[in-house]
Amino acid sequence: MSLHPTLQPYADAWTHSIEAISELVQHLVEADWNRRTPCPAWSVRDVVSHVIGLDSEMLGDPRPIHTLPRDLFHVTTDHQRYMEMQVDVRRHHTAPEMTAELEYMVIRRNRQLRNESRDPGTKVRGPLGTELTLEESMRRHAFDVWVHEQDLRTALGRPGNLDSPGAHVARDVLLDALPDVVAVKAQAPRSSAVVFDVHGPVEFLRTVRVDIQGRGTLETVPALGPAATLSLDWETYVRLACGRVSPTAAGDRVKQEGDPDLTAAILRHFAVTP
Structure with a gap:
């Protein structure tokens, strides 16, 4: 080939x-x-x-x-x-x-x-x-x-x-969108961090750090004292990020810690597909 x-x-x-x-x-x-x-x-x-x-x-x-x-x-x-x-x-x-x-x-x-x-x-x-x-x-x-x-x-x-080659491509595509979700759409505080802990067939732990200018970056290093942490399974992550389920309907499958207004804003803007 x-x-x-x-x-x-x-x-x-x-x-x-x-x-x-x-x-x-x-x-x-x-x-x-x-x-x-x-x-x-x-x-x-x-x-x-x-x-x-x-x-x-x-x-x-x-x-x-x-x-x-x-x-x-x-x-x-x-x-x-x-x-x-x-x-x-x-x-x-x-x-x-x-x-x-x-x-x-x-x-x-x-x-x-x-x-x-x-x-x-x-x-x-x-x-x-x-x-x-x-x-x-x-x-x-x-x-x-x-x-x-x-x-x-x-x-x-x-x-x-849920763990096929396409799932791993989807993980990378959806992770690329996270900084915009957190820093721009959800308006996370400057100089803060938000942690996403995803488990299941595809597992990852990622931190979105928001700098003093309000720009978000994705990191693999866990944050100490994050402003918010969201823990959920991979299937729920995909369905939320692709607009297949509402944050309200998936609420019992997402563990939220930290600032409740921030976690609510993140979930409200979590869908990134057109």
Whole structure:
């Protein structure tokens, strides 16, 4: 394979997750495709449609020419409208049509990855005409597909892969967002620290330190006398950070110590996915 070593972990994570998704939906009856998922307003069919759409755009396929209905009240932003297009265009597809398109897309993407020889810094097209590096594009994509695998597992009652390659990519993506959550959105006091203690299939202890200028940085060194500490399991961390559950609904799974106003503000702004 000619894939750059920097990109290989993201290709491996995508492969693991997409194969899991294919296995999950392969033999679903029609009614199961309409089950609600934790992804707001989306069914199993919608999530799989979204995954197909993401990968078709990674392949460089043209986006569908389609007009969204006016009664999609969960669609309120340009980003949501962009993402909804690939979903709504498949809303009336049958189960065989969905699995066939998914399988064909996986074949094409595997071929693309086998032949990928571009440098990780190569600029590629992103959502809404944005531009980003190939490395960041593949990283985000591996994260997205793993999160949607978890959406499907929750909807279908088939838990698993919380410690898969995609889970470790998700950990790094979500940790990158923590300083902004704590220092900017939650407005943690300057010269303070907030500790996150996560246990379960993926475990980590991280500290967000806020300096005198109000900038947050992520550290692996535990803080002495932090302003707040949040302890929770990995699955709850993911569901909160991806907006799959509200802080109120997950309250009994998060142990909070320190400043209650600060912990409440952090949890209120914890969701970082669009």
